[in-house]
Amino acid sequence: MTAQGRTIVVMGTCGVGKTTLAAALARRTGRPFLEGDSFHPPQNVAAMRAQRPLTDEMRAGWLDAIAAAARATPGAIVSCSALKESYRDRLRAGIGPITLIHLYGDRALLAERMLARTDHFMPVSLLDSQLALLEPPAPGPDCLHLDVAAPTGRLVDAALAFLGAGVLSTHDMSDGGN
Numbered sequence: 001m002t003a004q005g006r007t008i009v010v011m012g013t014c015g016v017g018k019t020t021l022a023a024a025l026a027r028r029t030g031r032p033f034l035e036g037d038s039f040h041p042p043q044n045v046a047a048m049r050a051q052r053p054l055t056d057e058m059r060a061g062w063l064d065a066i067a068a069a070a071r072a073t074p075g076a077i078v079s080c081s082a083l084k085e086s087y088r089d090r091l092r093a094g095i096g097p098i099t100l101i102h103l104y105g106d107r108a109l110l111a112e113r114m115l116a117r118t119d120h121f122m123p124v125s126l127l128d129s130q131l132a133l134l135e136p137p138a139p140g141p142d143c144l145h146l147d148v149a150a151p152t153g154r155l156v157d158a159a160l161a162f163l164g165a166g167v168l169s170t171h172d173m174s175d176g177g178n
């Protein structure tokens, strides 16, 4: 698969800004945006609302649903926590190679941003369980790590610089570039 057609997964713990960055990148590049949270079954959302962290079993079907949607939407920019390497492997198994943008930040900053958010089911009490579970991806050509202390515009610019000019062209994904 060419870099142009690759799925880009914006990952990290709750409150780190995945939705914000993935949506902004999608707007700038013209690529489709897939909101990972929208693929949770109702029982997962109910558990999180009730301050119960999801289990591997609860995440398995959700990751498979995201992978199926991404497979059907070449070049999509996906927001998905993808906290463990095994979860990312599950996404790769369904999608193929992916490019990761791993967002991270100080716990206090993430908690502050979550508390300021009024329109979201995720309670700040689950932040520590997510930080404990997080296995940051290994550095490499397929992964960018970004500290979210910077404003969104700066993060978008850094992501675009990392992804390269090819990220802007979506029309040649299925026809081999002709």
Ligand SMILES: Nc1ncnc2c1ncn2[C@@H]1O[C@H](COP(=O)(O)OP(=O)(O)OP(=O)(O)O)[C@@H](O)[C@H]1O
Pocket (backbone or CB within 6 Å): 012, 013, 014, 015, 016, 017, 018, 019, 020, 021, 037, 079, 081, 113, 114, 116, 117, 122, 148, 149, 150, 151, 152, 155
């Ligand atoms: N770079 C930034 N600077 C300042 N505020 C930000 C930044 N990125 C995101 N925010 C704000 O932080 C809050 C959390 O962002 P967002 O909802 O995008 O995170 P998320 O990782 O998708 O969270 P969740 O996984 O819990 O859905 C939002 O209120 C958002 O507006």
Ligand SMILES: O=C(O)[C@H](O)[C@@H](O)[C@H](O)[C@H](O)CO
Pocket (backbone or CB within 6 Å): 013, 014, 015, 036, 037, 054, 059, 080, 081, 082, 083, 122, 130
């Ligand atoms: O893996 C998980 O536990 C979930 O994906 C959570 O991360 C939430 O979906 C999200 O962070 C809250 O909006």
